[in-house]
Amino acid sequence: MKNLELHTSDKERDRESREKIRFSTIKSGWGHGFVTKPIFVKRMLLPHFWNAWFWMFFLCIIVNILPYGFQMWLGRKIGRLMGLIIPARKYVLKRNLELAFPEMPEDERHRLAKDVQRNAGQAIFETGIAWFWPDWRLKMHYKIDEEDVRRTLEYTKNGKPILLLSAHFVTLELMARIFGTVVTPGIGVYRPSDHPVWEYMQVKGRTRKNYALVSKNDPKSMILALKSGKPIWYAPDQDYGPRVSVFAPFFGVKDTATVSATSTLAKMPGTRVVPAWTIREGNKYHLYLRPAVTDFPQNDAIKDATTVNHIIEEMVKMAPEQYLWMHRRFKTAPDPEENRYPKLKS
Numbered sequence: 001m002k003n004l005e006l007h008t009s010d011k012e013r014d015r016e017s018r019e020k021i022r023f024s025t026i027k028s029g030w031g032h033g034f035v036t037k038p039i040f041v042k043r044m045l046l047p048h049f050w051n052a053w054f055w056m057f058f059l060c061i062i063v064n065i066l067p068y069g070f071q072m073w074l075g076r077k078i079g080r081l082m083g084l085i086i087p088a089r090k091y092v093l094k095r096n097l098e099l100a101f102p103e104m105p106e107d108e109r110h111r112l113a114k115d116v117q118r119n120a121g122q123a124i125f126e127t128g129i130a131w132f133w134p135d136w137r138l139k140m141h142y143k144i145d146e147e148d149v150r151r152t153l154e155y156t157k158n159g160k161p162i163l164l165l166s167a168h169f170v171t172l173e174l175m176a177r178i179f180g181t182v183v184t185p186g187i188g189v190y191r192p193s194d195h196p197v198w199e200y201m202q203v204k205g206r207t208r209k210n211y212a213l214v215s216k217n218d219p220k221s222m223i224l225a226l227k228s229g230k231p232i233w234y235a236p237d238q239d240y241g242p243r244v245s246v247f248a249p250f251f252g253v254k255d256t257a258t259v260s261a262t263s264t265l266a267k268m269p270g271t272r273v274v275p276a277w278t279i280r281e282g283n284k285y286h287l288y289l290r291p292a293v294t295d296f297p298q299n300d301a302i303k304d305a306t307t308v309n310h311i312i313e314e315m316v317k318m319a320p321e322q323y324l325w326m327h328r329r330f331k332t333a334p335d336p337e338e339n340r341y342p343k344l345k346s
Contacts, residue, residue: 003343003344003345004087004088004091004343004344004345005088005344005345006088006089006092006328006344006345033214033218033221034187034211034212034213034214034221034224034225035192035203035207035212035213035214035215036207036211036212037203037204037207038199038200038201038203038204038207039196039199039200039203040200041196043196044196044197044200049196049197052195052197052198053197056197056201059124059125059127059128059132060128060131060132062125062128063125063128063129063132063133064132064133068141068283069283071122071125071129072122072125072283074121074125075118075121075122075123075124075125075126076118076119076121076122077121078121078124079117079118079119079120079121079122080114080117080118080121081121082117082120082121083113083114083117088344089326090113090117091341091343091344092325092326092327092328092341092344093113093116093117093325093326094109094113095330095340095341096325096326096328096329096330097109097112097113097116097325099251099252099253099330099340100250100251100252100253100325100329100330101251101252102252103252112320112321113325115321116320116321116323116325116326118321119170119280119321119322120170120324120326122170122280123170123171123173126170126171126173126174126280127173127205129141129174130173130174130176130177130205131173131177131201131204131205131206131208132205135181138177138178138181141283141284141285142174142178142182142284142285142286142287143281143284143285143286143287144178144182144183144286144287144289145289148287148288148289148290149182149183149289151289151291152183152184152231152274152289153183153184155272155274155292156184156229156231158270159229160229160270160271160272161226161227161229161232161265161268161270161271161272162186162226162229162230162231162232162271162272162274163226163231163232163234163262163265163266163271163272163273163274164179164186164231164232164233164234164274164275164276165234165236165262165273165274165275165276165293165308165311165312166233166234166235166275166276166277167235167237167277167312167315167316167323168235168237168238168323168324168327169277169278169279169315169319169322169323169324170280170322170323170324171278171279171280171285171322172235172278173205173206174278174285175233175276175277175278175285175287176188176206176209176210176233177208177209178278178285178287179210179231179233179276179287180208180209180210181209182287183231183287183289184230184231185209185210185211185230186210186211186230186231186232186233187210187211187212187213187214187225187228187230187231187232187233188206188210188212188213188214188232188233189213189214189215189216189222189225189232189233189234189235190202190206190213190214190215190216191215191216192215211230212225214232219261222234222261222265223265223268226265226268226271227268231274233276234262234265236258236259236261236262236308237309237312237329238259238327238329239256239257239327239328239329239330239331239332240257240259241257241332242257242332244259244260244261245257245258245259245260245305245332246258246260246301246302246305247302247305247334248302248305248306248308248309249306249309250309250312250313250329250330251313251316253330255333255334256309256329256330257330257331257332257333258305258308258309259305260301260304260305262304262305262308263296263297263298263301263304263305263308264297266296266297266304267297272292272293273292273293273296274289274290274291274292274293275288275289275290275293275311275315276288276289276290277315279318279319279322280319280322288315293307293311328340328341328344
């Protein structure tokens with residue numbers, strides 16, 4: 001059986017590389033420092049970028065015109081369709097659920113996988129909602145406990161660093177928008193895109209109600225963001241390889257590569273680590289804000305990573321179907337020869 005390709009072929013990557021050189025609008029410093037506004041240059045109007053502009057414009061129009069319920073229905077259909085036509089992602093999802101929930105009956109995992117696909121489709125529209133909806137319309141679809149708001153605002157009053165510990169739910173974009181709207185504007189840690197139109201749109205959308213973004217590959221700016229006294233939201237639940245990770249339990253996988261940067265950032269004097277995430281509940285988006293984590297960090301990277309993973313587990317258990325199980329969360333193992341996704345082309 002031919003192995004599945006998660007990404008593009010070598011030939012396609014070569015073509016994309018040539019196009020990046022030809023159409024590059026990226027200047028020195030792109031993705032470094034505080035990104036407070038999107039960068040636009042005239043070359044982004046070249047025909048090469050028209051397709052991207054069309055889809056962004058189309059998304060903006062449909063999320064503002066179509067009823068919310070119809071958007072969610074259509075998103076569920078798109079998600080299931082994508083699950084059928086992208087076999088590599090379907091396989092990653094299946095393997096993640098097998099690894100994370102080994103005791104779960106197979107038919108239950110199968111139902112959960114379908115629900116994850118549906119939610120991934122809904123995320124397309126929820127991203128558009130986060131970026132393009134006016135405040136008055138968003139207000140009808142979020143909820144948050146007043147005590148959570150009061151407590152979090154108390155944390156911000158003394159100007160000490162606040163690290164919002166989050167995770168990659170399908171509602172992550174909405175979490176940032178709601179937090180910046182209802183609680184206080186913050187600074188997001190993100191992955192800059194090398195596609196200038198996508199970069200322009202994600203920066204424009206994410207800074208609509210927040211101060212700035214900093215690249216996950218720019219630790220100096222992340223530290224400066226913490227020192228600014230503004231909340232910085234950070235989702236450390238992806239596999240970035242052994243160089244920046246330690247191995248700690250996460251659901252059914254004893255040795256899950258977990259970035260150690262959370263405890264490193266939390267060592268800054270006075271830092272409060274506040275778990276924050278959003279769950280879709282019916283037609284409402286509930287922003288959860290927990291009290292600051294106590295006894296963290298402990299100067300033990302593995303213990304700290306275990307604490308972080310446990311907190312994220314508790315988030316995910318509330319709505320496992322809304323978590324992004326489609327990325328290779330368990331790709332890095334202590335043994336470099338171990339392959340947890342054997343059907344994927346390496």
